[in-house]
Amino acid sequence: MDRERLIDEVLMLLPVLGRGLGRPGPRELGEIAERGIPVDAHISPGHVQVLIALGRGPHSIRQLAGVVGVSSPAVTQLVNHLEEHKMVERRHDPSDRRVVLVDYAPGMQDIARRMMEGRRRRLREAVNSLTDEEARAFLKGLRLLVESFDGAKEEAAHGPHR
Template sequence: MSLTSIAALSTLERTGPRRITELAASEGVTQPSVTSLVAALVRVGYVERRGDPTDKRAVVVAITEAGSAYLGARRAVTAGIFADAVDQLSAEEAATLAAAVPVIERLRDLVERQRGAAQDQK
C-alpha cells in the first residue's frame, strides 16, 4: 500500500468521514488522485462511501473496521521495529532520545495546529 493511501487512512481515522475534496486538500494531492485512491481502498474494504449528513447531494468517505484494523496491525509492526532499534542504542543515546520526547511532542502539537488552521482557512 502506498504511503499516500496509508496517510489518507490515518487522516480518516483521526478526523472522521470527509469529502474527497477535503481529503485531497489535507493530503496535498489532487482530487482525481484521491478519487482513484479511494476507489482502490473501497475495493479492498478499507473505506466506504456514505451520504453526507449535512448535504444529501454529497458523499463522504469513511474508514471501515477493516481499515482501522489494517492501520493498527501496521502500527504494531512499526512499533516493534522501533522498539528493537531503541534496544540497540547505548545508554547515553537512549537518555538523549528520552530527553527529546517533550520537544518531539511540541513539534507534533505545532504541526496539528498548523493543519487545523489551514483547514479552517479553506
C-alpha cells in the same frame, strides 16, 4: 553544527525517507492474511495517510486532499483502491449530496491499524531512541518543513512574480 551542512544533509535524507515510506514492509501482508482477511493490497504512503486521517472521523474527498496534500483526483484513486479492498466505504452526505464521505468499512478501524503496524513498528524503534525533548524537537522540525513547503505551493499558485 554548521547550518549549511545540516541543510545539505537534510536534502540528502528527506528523499530517502520519502521512498522508504513507499515500500510495503515485508511482513504486513502475511500477517493480515493469517487473520483471514484477504489483503493482497499494495499500501502506499498515500493510503496510510488516508487511513490515519480517518481515525479522526469521516472525511470528504476534498478534506482528505487537503490533509494528505494531493489533488482530489489522486484521493479518488486512493479511495477507490481502499474501497476495492473493503477497507473503507463511501457514502453521500445527506445534507449535501454532492459530497462523498469516506469512512472505515464496518469493523475495519482496528484492522487498518494492524495493516500499518509494520511501518509503525520501524518508526517506533526510531522514535523510541529519542528522549522526550528530542522527539518534540523532531516533530517541530517536521512541521516547520511541511509549512515551508505549503508556503512554496501558494507562492507557485500566485505566480512567480508576486
